[in-house]
Amino acid sequence: MPPAAGDREARREDVSQAVWQVLADKGFGGLTLRAVAAAMGVSTGLLMHYFPTKRALVGHALDLLERRTAARPRREPPAAGLAALRAALLDILPLGPADVARNRIWVSSWDLALADDDLGAGQAARYTRLRSALRAHLETARDLGELPQDADPERLAAGAVAFTHGLVVQALFDPGRFPEDAQVALLDGFLSSIAARP
Amino acid sequence: MPPAAGDREARREDVSQAVWQVLADKGFGGLTLRAVAAAMGVSTGLLMHYFPTKRALVGHALDLLERRTAARPRREPPAAGLAALRAALLDILPLGPADVARNRIWVSSWDLALADDDLGAGQAARYTRLRSALRAHLETARDLGELPQDADPERLAAGAVAFTHGLVVQALFDPGRFPEDAQVALLDGFLSSIAARP
């Protein structure tokens, strides 16, 4: 049996965490193997021991970030429909330091994703998945009478994604102007604007 | 008198255009002086003749892109208020190839801007300027009765910027799913959702 067998995947996760740290700090322009190794206090040789190439190392870090994001603790939706949509969107916004770092990494990755067909397709697929998850909440909301009966859930889902991610970008660049309560107020304003009015 | 005096700034613009071309094609990760020189069919020596450093070259290209964007021909607002807001937002969306390239460059620049304090502050200032331009239209719209009387123009401006730029990002990654008419339909849906209802 190889020594410390089960640790191998754990080490790869450690490396990915260091990648996240460097990315959140310096962006993709400053992401070098030496910087990642320095962030871990190890040598670049270790990195190449666990990943065949830099691309694989970055790919694993982004994949793992997505899986961790999907599996992270979420807000309990207090009710179905619009309340659940609100909870899902609040989970996206950069309201805490961890969310800021996560969003920063995704926004930074767009430069690479727009130039690399594979990564670009992955990003597009992520958006499609997000829209269909939100669409479920919007369909429920419509059936509950929280939306106009003629509302188009797919279009509203795309709009909700647009609004939320556009807010993410503004908040990342100007956190002073978009503190937690300002982001929540903007989101609530958007949600009440799409809601059916009495 | 120096020979061909007035041409100097024109050459710097030529270089900046080549920078745009490389950025739209390969992103910041592929932006090298050799790539820019190759796109112009000149040597890297020429680039250093007109710019002291790569950072200055990139800075000039982004500055010039912003000025060109501000001075580009715009849609005639058919009326004041919401119609003017609609025209302004349509001018932002990637509805044609030129707008796609321009937006692609800005989105790509976010990786650099999030890591560089100067560029980040510039991006934040751009957002502030855009919001206040849109706020003017929203104030007019409110005064015209197109919005609820208690509408908050600054908050709505931030929301409109968020919606529009979030849509830009989705459209860049999935142009097949967001053709021109889909983007316009989404925008019109957003605008009618914030409008006062009869």
Place this chain on the structure above:
DNA sequence: AGGTACGTAACGAGCGTTCGGTATGTAAGG
């Protein structure tokens, strides 16, 4: 013993930048 887990050192490529050289033009001197 032998395979795993590293560290250390080095390689070749590509980067931003520097340097010397050449061509071209204007400006001044005779």
Place this chain on the structure above:
DNA sequence: CCTTACATACCGAACGCTCGTTACGTACCT
């Protein structure tokens, strides 16, 4: 009008550095 002087415009090669990657050595575990 021709010559000299000098700045500008640009090229091609090269420098020093950093990058991703490779090769090799060593310690440890089984």
